Each structure stands twice: as structure tokens, then as C-alpha cells.
Amino acid sequence: MNLTPEQMEQGRRNFLKALAGTPALAALGVSAALRGPVRGGPVRVGFIGVGSQGRSLLGNVDPSYADVRVLADINPNSLKAADAVLAKAGRPPAKHYADWREMLQKEDVEAVVMAPPLWAHADIAVGCLDAGKHVLCEKMMAWDVASCERMRAAARRNNKVLEIAYQRLSSPMYQAAYDGIFKTGALGDVFHVRLAWHRNGTWRRKGDPPAPDYNPSQWGYPDWDHLLNWRLYWKYSQGLMAELCSHQINAANWFLGSAPEAVIASGGLYRFPEGNRETYDHVYATFDYPGGRTATFSSIESNAFDDYYEMYMGTKATLILAREQDAMLFEEGSAANRSTTIEVAPRTSGPAAQSSETMSGNTRQGAAAATPAAGAPVTSDVSVRVQGSRIMIQRFCSAVRVGTPLSCGVDKAFDSARACIRANEAVKQKTRLTI
Amino acid sequence: MTSLQRVTLVVLRTLIGWHFLYEGYTKLLQPAWGRAGAPVAPWSSAAYLKAATGPFADTFHALGSSSWIGTIDLAVAIALVAIGLSLILGVFTQTGCVGALGLLTLFYLSAIPMGLPEARSEGTYLLVNKNLIEAAAVLTLMTFRTGRIAGLDSLWVARRRTVPISSEMTA
Numbered sequence: 259m260n261l262t263p264e265q266m267e268q269g270r271r272n273f274l275k276a277l278a279g280t281p282a283l284a285a286l287g288v289s290a291a292l293r294g295p296v297r298g299g300p301v302r303v304g305f306i307g308v309g310s311q312g313r314s315l316l317g318n319v320d321p322s323y324a325d326v327r328v329l330a331d332i333n334p335n336s337l338k339a340a341d342a343v344l345a346k347a348g349r350p351p352a353k354h355y356a357d358w359r360e361m362l363q364k365e366d367v368e369a370v371v372m373a374p375p376l377w378a379h380a381d382i383a384v385g386c387l388d389a390g391k392h393v394l395c396e397k398m399m400a401w402d403v404a405s406c407e408r409m410r411a412a413a414r415r416n417n418k419v420l421e422i423a424y425q426r427l428s429s430p431m432y433q434a435a436y437d438g439i440f441k442t443g444a445l446g447d448v449f450h451v452r453l454a455w456h457r458n459g460t461w462r463r464k465g466d467p468p469a470p471d472y473n474p475s476q477w478g479y480p481d482w483d484h485l486l487n488w489r490l491y492w493k494y495s496q497g498l499m500a501e502l503c504s505h506q507i508n509a510a511n512w513f514l515g516s517a518p519e520a521v522i523a524s525g526g527l528y529r530f531p532e533g534n535r536e537t538y539d540h541v542y543a544t545f546d547y548p549g550g551r552t553a554t555f556s557s558i559e560s561n562a563f564d565d566y567y568e569m570y571m572g573t574k575a576t577l578i579l580a581r582e583q584d585a586m587l588f589e590e591g592s593a594a595n596r597s598t599t600i601e602v603a604p605r606t607s608g609p610a611a612q613s614s615e616t617m618s619g620n621t622r623q624g625a626a627a628a629t630p631a632a633g634a635p636v637t638s639d640v641s642v643r644v645q646g647s648r649i650m651i652q653r654f655c656s657a658v659r660v661g662t663p664l665s666c667g668v669d670k671a672f673d674s675a676r677a678c679i680r681a682n683e684a685v686k687q688k689t690r691l692t693i
Numbered sequence: 694m695t696s697l698q699r700v701t702l703v704v705l706r707t708l709i710g711w712h713f714l715y716e717g718y719t720k721l722l723q724p725a726w727g728r729a730g731a732p733v734a735p736w737s738s739a740a741y742l743k744a745a746t747g748p749f750a751d752t753f754h755a756l757g758s759s760s761w762i763g764t765i766d767l768a769v770a771i772a773l774v775a776i777g778l779s780l781i782l783g784v785f786t787q788t789g790c791v792g793a794l795g796l797l798t799l800f801y802l803s804a805i806p807m808g809l810p811e812a813r814s815e816g817t818y819l820l821v822n823k824n825l826i827e828a829a830a831v832l833t834l835m836t837f838r839t840g841r842i843a844g845l846d847s848l849w850v851a852r853r854r855t856v857p858i859s860s861e862m863t864a
Contacts, residue, residue, distance in 0.1 A: 295733050299724035322732045656730030 259454065259564055259578065261586075269578065269586025276587055277438040300325040301392075301655040304367040306358045306382055307331055307374030308340035311396055315371055315423065317343045318647040323655040328365045330355040332477045333485065334468040358382055362389045369419075369658050371651070372396065375488040376495050377478075380405030383420065387412040392419040394654045397508070398500040399668075399675040406675050410668050421654045421664045422671030426509040426582065428653060429646035435577060435585050440513050444587070445572025451514070451553040452569040453506040455498070458562040460530045461539070462487050490535040497537030498525075498557040499678040506568050507545065508666065508674035509579075510553050513570065517673035518545035518553065520692045523684040529560050543681040545693075555681075583642040694837075703843045706780050706834050709827060713793060714777025720770035737766050744813070745803040753803045772796060780834075783844010790835035797828040 261269065303324045305312055308331045319326055326344065329352045331337050337354045344351060355361040358372075362385070370386045372379070373396035380400040386393050393413070399422050400406045413420035426432050439445065467482040479485040479494075488494035489501060511517050525541035539559040546552055567580035578586040649665070656662040677693050684691045719725065725733040742757030742765075756765060772792060779789025806818035814822070840846030 293728045295719060295722055295725040295727050297722045297725050300732065653730065656726070659726045660728050660730055662728075662730035 259452070259567055259569060259580075266584070266586060269588055270584070272587040272589065273435070273439070273577075273585045276444055277434055296660055298659050301658050302327055302366065302368045303655075304328040304330065304361055304365055304370050304391075305340070305352075306361070306370055306372040306386075307378075307396070308336045309333070309373065312336070312371075312373035313340050313343050315373060315394075315396070315647060315651065316340055317347065318644060318651055319347075319371075320648060320652055320655075321347075321349060323652045324369075324371075326352055328353045328355065328361055328367060330358040330361040332356050332474060335465075359385065362386065362391065368392060369394065369655070371654075373423075375485075376500055377401045377488075377493060380408050383409045384412040387416045387418050387420065390416060390418065392654075392658045394421045394423060394651065396423045397671065397674075398422075398496065398504040398678060399671045401494075401496060401679075403676055403679055406672050410672060413668060419654065419657045419664070420668050421650075421657065422666055422668065422675075423647075423650060424505060424508045424666045424671065424674075425646035425650050426505060427512060427646075427670075428650035428665040429582065429642075430649070431583070431585055431642055432509065432512075432579065432646070435579055436513055439577055439587060440570065444575055445570055445577055446574030446590075448514070448570050448572040449551050450571045451510050451551070452571065453503065453510060453553055453555040453567075454564050454569075455502040455506065455555075455557045455566040456562050456564040457557075457559050459559060461489055461537075461559065462530070462533070462535065487535075490537050492536045495537055496679060496682055498539075498541050498559075499543070499682050500675075502557050502566075503541070503543065503555045503681065504674050504678045506555060506566075507553070507677050508670060509568055510545075511670060511673055511677075514547055514551060514553075516548050516551075518547050518677045518693050520546040520690055521677065521681045521684050522690040523681045524688070525685045538685065541681070541685065543684070545677060545681070581643075582646065694842075699842045702834065702837055702839045703783075705830060706783070706786070706839045706844075709793065709830060709834070710777045710780025710782075710789075712777070712827070713773045714781060717770045717773025717775075717777055720766070721774060737762060738769055739766075742803065746807075747802055747805040749802050769796075783840040783842075783846050786840025786844060786846050787835060787838065790831050793831045794828055794835070797824050797831065800824045801828065 300322060301324045303319070303326050305316055305326060305328070308316060308329050312331070313336070316326065326349065329337055329340050331340070331354075334356075341351055353365070355364075358370075361367075362370075369392040370382075371394045372382055372386070374382060376398060379395055379398075383393050383395050383400075387409075395409070400409055409420060412418075440448075463486055465486050467486075472482060474482065474485045477485070479488070484491060484494070489497065495501070507518070521543055523541065523543035525538040525543075527535060527538050529539050541555070541557050543555045544552060545555070565581060567578055569579075570577040573590070575587055575589045578584075578588075580586070653662065653665050657664050680691050680693045719733070720736055723733065723736055727733055739757045739762045742753045742762075745753030745757070756762075759765070773796070776789050776792045776796070779785050780793065801822070801824040804813075806814070806820060806822045808817070808819035810817045816822075841850050
């Protein structure tokens with residue numbers, strides 16, 4: 259999927275034109291308004307795991323919704339960096355803990371926002387829920403299906419809110435695309451969805467330990483590299499399927515109103531087999547949905563030309579949601595006008611926000627992408643992309659305080675996690691698996 | 694007085710009472726959230742007082758900047774609730790009316806409308822605004838002693854009346 263700047267501009271105009279006819283989002287319910295306000299201040303929140311993704315969430319906390327009082331992380335450097343995030347937002351410093359259990363015992367928090375490595379999701383989330391805390395857990399839900407089941411059961415058992423952080427489901431751009439384009443039938447019948455997340459670089463991070471003698475073995479990591487680069491080891495991670503695919507599958511499930519029933523997949527560690535990396539650097543999966551609909555996903559770490567996007571190919575039109583900040587619509591027929599020659603479109607923006615998937619040095623495009631082109635509206639792109647996370651945390655707090663609906667919720671998160679976990683199993687077993 | 698006249702007076706008192714009660718209730722509830730899922734913007738009389746105009750502006754400004762603004766906020770909220778309950782239930786109605794008159798007079802004096810559109814106002818007023826009209830309505834309620842028409846005050850009055858009669862009867 260590469261379009262010339264002119265084609266992209268036309269696609270954006272088409273998208274906005276198609277949206278123009280749809281009514282504004284439903285106003286708040288009359289019954290809700292008539293019942294009057296309820297007493298309560300910002301939700302008292304503790305953060306567990308303030309690595310790059312945890313800090314990205316931390317930076318998107320609206321202080322009128324949540325009061326961040328305490329941070330827990332086994333890496334003192336991450337805590338220091340989180341303090342800087344709070345200071346930058348003009349928020350008071352939070353208390354620090356290394357052990358999340360100690361934090362729960364000593365601090366009076368109502369809710370926990372957690373973004374530790376994937377393998378720790380279930381234990382921490384269940385521990386927090388059993389301690390009577392509401393939980394917003396970074397995606398993917400958990401390392402395996404049994405852990406997802408445990409988390410869901412803990413939320414039900416304790417009657418607490420459990421949300422999984424998929425910011426696309428809170429993004430105004432996605433909401434507009436769903437309400438204004440997809441749901442209205444403007445795309446016709448959609449039989450195929452293409453999901454792509456292509457990057458060019460190793461996923462391996464470089465960073466110094468907090469102290470020369472820092473030893474994370476008590477936390478389950480044999481050395482500093484296993485903690486820093488947990489994404490590269492199967493024990494802690496489900497690789498690209500969890501970190502990237504689950505975002506896009508979760509959004510596709512929302513749009514298609516269903517979840518995949520089967521998957522065939524392939525992949526391997528082809529480009530970066532150096533060191534002791536385990537998780538794949540190339541994965542390809544085909545997900546079968548009910549009704550003859552199919553989504554394909556590819557994530558490669560050897561070429562970033564395609565960047566990342568979801569493309570809904572309908573019988574009447576194509577909807578492209580690119581890089582969480584660009585929406586384009588192309589009617590069938592007008593597609594015939596598209597250039598058939600290969601034309602290299604200059605990239606218009608670099609990574610819009612720091613997060614685990616897009617941090618430079620983490621992996622990602624080459625130098626060309628890191629420098630925004632002159633005149634590119636990067637500032638507005640940042641706000642579009644970040645809005646989803648901010649709204650997601652707001653909705654989580656509202657669900658805690660007044661019981662309003664969540665953006666994603668456990669069941670949808672469960673569906674996308676199961677699909678991605680099964681996709682990795684399909685790669686390993688070299689077979690088609692039901693989900 | 695006809696029964697329709699009595700009913701309309703009591704309806705007027707109830708409406709004004711609700712106006713005061715709900716205003717005070719939401720202030721006492723703070724911090725609070727709307728049921729639709731957003732926090733209610735925090736309230737303090739400080740901003741209102743600091744923006745006061747008119748002959749007593751300086752006094753209001755000083756109050757708005759004083760260190761006991763929190764106490765003023767609480768006092769205003771409690772007064773609003775007490776007045777509201779008084780007018781709705783018709784209990785100590787005359788005292789409630791005096792309190793309502795006092796607060797409305799303060800509200801009026803802190804921002805006497807000078808005939809120009811104002812950002813904080815939903816209309817354009819010259820000297821007469823809704824605060825002044827509400828104050829006049831409260832004065833009317835007070836004059837007609839509406840607590841005796843309907844409300845807990847009427848029970849009190851009835852008891853005072855019945856006691857001597859019954860004592861006469863026993864005598």
C-alpha cells in the first residue's frame with residue numbers, strides 16, 4: 259500500500275466528504291443527565307510497569323479523571339523517567355515501589371494501570387483484582403489463553419472493571435470511520451481486510467542497567483538483557499503477533515463485528531538470528547472470519563516501505579486507516595485512475611508518539627522516516643494519535659466511577675489475544691488451527 | 694384568597710426552593726462526576742467574587758482573594774440547601790425567605806447588569822435581571838406568609854390555634 263501524495267490527499271478528501279453526511283455522535287443519554295451527578299474525585303491510580311509503554315500511558319492521564327499517586331517498577335531507571343513524565347505534565351511526584359504487591363498493601367489506590375512485560379500480565383492483574391482494585395492492563399491481554407481466562411474470572415469474581423488498552427477503540431478517527439463509513443455500508447460487502455505493520459530494524463534495544471551490579475534474577479529475568487529485551491524471548495513475549503498484530507486484529511474484529519475462527523500462519527527468525535533472540539522477525543498470518551471474510555496480517559523487520567495500516571477492501575470502496583492518524587477512502591471505479599507505475603511517496607511524518615512499538619532505536623523505519631518532511635502537519639498527527647490513549651484512560655476512569663461502558667472490554671480483548679496466540683502456535687506447528 | 698391563588702403561590706415557593714436546593718446540593722457534592730462519565734468542573738465562588746462589578750466590587754474582590762474562601766464556599770452551599778429545604782417543605786418559611794433575599798441581594802449587587810451583553814449571562818439586561826426578579830418573587834412569598842398556606846409551618850400554626858380552643862372546650 260503506497261500511494262502518491264496526490265492520491266493520499268484525494269483519499270483524505272473522500273473520507274471527510276463521506277463523513278459529512280453522518281450525524282454527530284449520540285449526545286449523552288437523557289436518563290443519565292436526569293439522574294444528576296455522583297460524589298467522587300479523580301480515580302486514585304497506581305501504575306505498575308513504567309517502561310516505555312507505561313510511560314506513554316502515564317503521559318496521557320487526564321488529571322481531572324485520574325490522580326496518579328504511586329508507581330511500581332523493578333527498574334529504578336524507569337521510575338526516574340516516569341517522574342520526568344509527571345513533572346513535564348505539571349503533576350506532583352508519585353511514590354515509588356519496586357514490588358507491586360507492597361504497593362497494593364501500603365497504598366490506598368482504587369485502580370491500577372499496568373504495563374509490565376506480557377508474561378506478568380495475568381499474575382499482576384489477578385493480584386490487583388483480588389485486592390479489590392480496578393485494572394487497566396496494557397495489551398495484549400495475557401501470554402496464553404489460560405491466563406486470559408484467569409483474568410476474566412478474577413474481574414467477574416471481584417466485580418471490578420478490567421480493561422485492556424487498545425487505543426484504536428477510543429480513537430475519534432476510528433470511531434468516525436466505523437460510524438460514518440463502515441456501518442453505513444459505504445464500503446459495500448467487505449470480504450478482505452489487509453493488516454500490515456512493516457518496519458526495518460532490529461527490535462533489540464540498547465540501554466545500560468540502572469547499576470553495574472543490577473541483578474533482576476529475583477524477578478525472573480536471568481540478566482539485564484532479558485529484562486530490557488523481553489520482547490525477544492518466548493518466555494516473556496508473544497513477539498510481533500502480540501505487540502503489533504493484536505492491535506490491528508482487535509480493530510478488525512470491531513469493524514467486522516466478529517472474531518476469527520481459524521488461522522494459518524508462517525514466519526521465522528530470518529534476519530536477526532544473532533545473539534539469543536527467540537521471537538520471529540517476520541510473521542504472516544491469514545485469519546478466517548465468519549461469512550467468508552478474511553484478514554491477512556504481515557509484519558516484517560526488513561522493510562518499512564509499507565509502514566503500518568489497516569485496509570478494508572469492500573465491493574464498493576476501500577477504507578485505509580494508516581499509522582493511526584490518517585484515514586483515506588477510495589471508491590471502486592475511481593481506483594482505475596490510480597497510477598500503475600511504481601512511485602515512491604515521501605513519508606510525511608515520523609513516529610508521532612513514543613511507545614513500545616514506535617520508539618526509534620526500538621526498531622522502525624530508516625533515517626528517511628525519522629525526519630518529518632518540511633511542512634508536514636506533525637503536530638496535529640500527534641494529537642490524533644495520542645487522543646485515543648487519552649480517551650481510553652478517561653473512559654476507564656469513568657467506568658470505575660460511574661459505570662459507563664469501556665472502549666474495548668474483556669471479551670473483545672480476549673478474542674484478539676486468542677487469535678494472536680493461536681497464530682503463533684500455527685507458525686510453530688506449521689498447520690491451520692481453529693481459534 | 695382563592696384556592697387557585699394559594700396553589701400558585703405555593704408552586705412558586707416550591708420552584709424557588711428547588712432552584713436553591715439543587716444549586717446547593719451540587720456544590721456540596723463536589724468533587725463529583727456526571728453520570729454520562731465526565732468529572733464535574735470544580736466549583737468555587739472565588740472566580741465569581743473576583744469578577745464582581747458594581748458599587749461593592751472591592752469588597753467582593755477581597756472576599757474572593759481571602760484565605761478563607763473555602764469556608765465561604767461551604768457556607769454558601771449550606772445556605773443554599775437550607776433555604777431550598779425551607780421553601781420546599783414550608784418550614785421556617787419566613788426565615789428561609791429572608792435568607793433567600795439576602796443571598797439574592799448579594800448576587801445582584803455583585804453584578805448589577807448595565808445593559809450590555811455579558812459572556813457569563815445568557816441574556817442582556819439593564820438593572821433588572823433574573824436575580825432581581827427572583828428576589829421580588831421571594832418578597833411576595835414572604836408577604837403572603839406562604840408557609841401557613843401549605844407546609845410544615847401550617848402544622849405549627851394549626852397546633853397553636855387548636856391548643857387554646859381545646860383548652861377552652863375542656864374549661
